[in-house]
Amino acid sequence: MEFISGGNTVPDLHIGNSFMAPASTSWNNLNWQRYSFEVTIPSAGYEYADFLFTTLHNVNGIVIDDMCIEEISSASRANAGPDQFNCSNAFTLAANTPPAGYSGVWSVVSGSASISNTSSPSSTATISSGNNARLRWTVNGTGGTRRYTALDPADTGGFESCCSPYDNGWTAINNGTNDWYTGSVPGAYSGTNAAYISNNGGTNHTYNITTAQTSHLYRDIKIHPDATNITLSFQWKGMGQASTDRLLVYTAPTTVEPVAGVPASTSTILRWCNLVSGTNPYNVSFL
Numbered sequence: 001m002e003f004i005s006g007g008n009t010v011p012d013l014h015i016g017n018s019f020m021a022p023a024s025t026s027w028n029n030l031n032w033q034r035y036s037f038e039v040t041i042p043s044a045g046y047e048y049a050d051f052l053f054t055t056l057h058n059v060n061g062i063v064i065d066d067m068c069i070e071e072i073s074s075a076s077r078a079n080a081g082p083d084q085f086n087c088s089n090a091f092t093l094a095a096n097t098p099p100a101g102y103s104g105v106w107s108v109v110s111g112s113a114s115i116s117n118t119s120s121p122s123s124t125a126t127i128s129s130g131n132n133a134r135l136r137w138t139v140n141g142t143g144g145t146r147r148y149t150a151l152d153p154a155d156t157g158g159f160e161s162c163c164s165p166y167d168n169g170w171t172a173i174n175n176g177t178n179d180w181y182t183g184s185v186p187g188a189y190s191g192t193n194a195a196y197i198s199n200n201g202g203t204n205h206t207y208n209i210t211t212a213q214t215s216h217l218y219r220d221i222k223i224h225p226d227a228t229n230i231t232l233s234f235q236w237k238g239m240g241q242a243s244t245d246r247l248l249v250y251t252a253p254t255t256v257e258p259v260a261g262v263p264a265s266t267s268t269i270l271r272w273c274n275l276v277s278g279t280n281p282y283n284v285s286f287l
Helices: none
Strands: 002-007 010-016 033-040 048-056 061-073 090-092 102-115 124-141 146-151 171-173 179-183 194-198 214-222 227-239 246-251 274-279
Touching: 010 246, 146 214, 171 179, 179 214
Parallel strands: 002 246, 010 274
Antiparallel strands: 002 010, 002 048, 033 227, 048 214, 048 246, 061 146, 061 194, 061 227, 090 124, 102 124, 171 214, 179 194, 246 274
């Protein structure tokens, strides 16, 4: 699994991790495993992120469900509102309202103006001389962290929207035999559906043990401008051949389009992507 983030004014951020499934000789004896990791955004300016899941498979393969992405913000942002033009010298300001624990204050950056209430986001500003002024709205405080859910496990994060990866906002790049599908076939951790590998058009969650293939399942995630940390967690089950079958999770820029069959075992290199997690889903617990 890989997480990659970027923006127009910042370098790409690449984060990788690894995890492994518990040993079992029977699919029915496998328990769902909750995997979670947190990414710290190093600075402002990161505008997008990709979470990329990659698997090399063999009889029952890998099933994932209840995907959840949360963005954690350690502060409130300031938005002074749009530029205003008026025939009179009085303007009603339109800044954002700070959340609990934060406060805002207006100040005059340039020009000559008076502000009726410097702590109100909708205060009235009056230009006292000249024909323009520049104002600043500053938000500060100790309101703690806030969380935004960017991918809901009860909806498209749990693959609960209808019948295919596409219907859930995901893109499957399949290798032709052992392919990604979504549905109720393998059972789900919660709800009805999960994402799974199938070698017969999604009818069963089985795969071809003699065919070495790599298929991808990915989607773009929009990052909130206040986010400082991003946490990805999901439930998964896997059963396959030791040292052969793998679930790889990457992050990547939204410009990356993975290619079926790449990377081939035992390589984990995917160009422009960062390996977040790589596991052999057979014989070792990730805990």
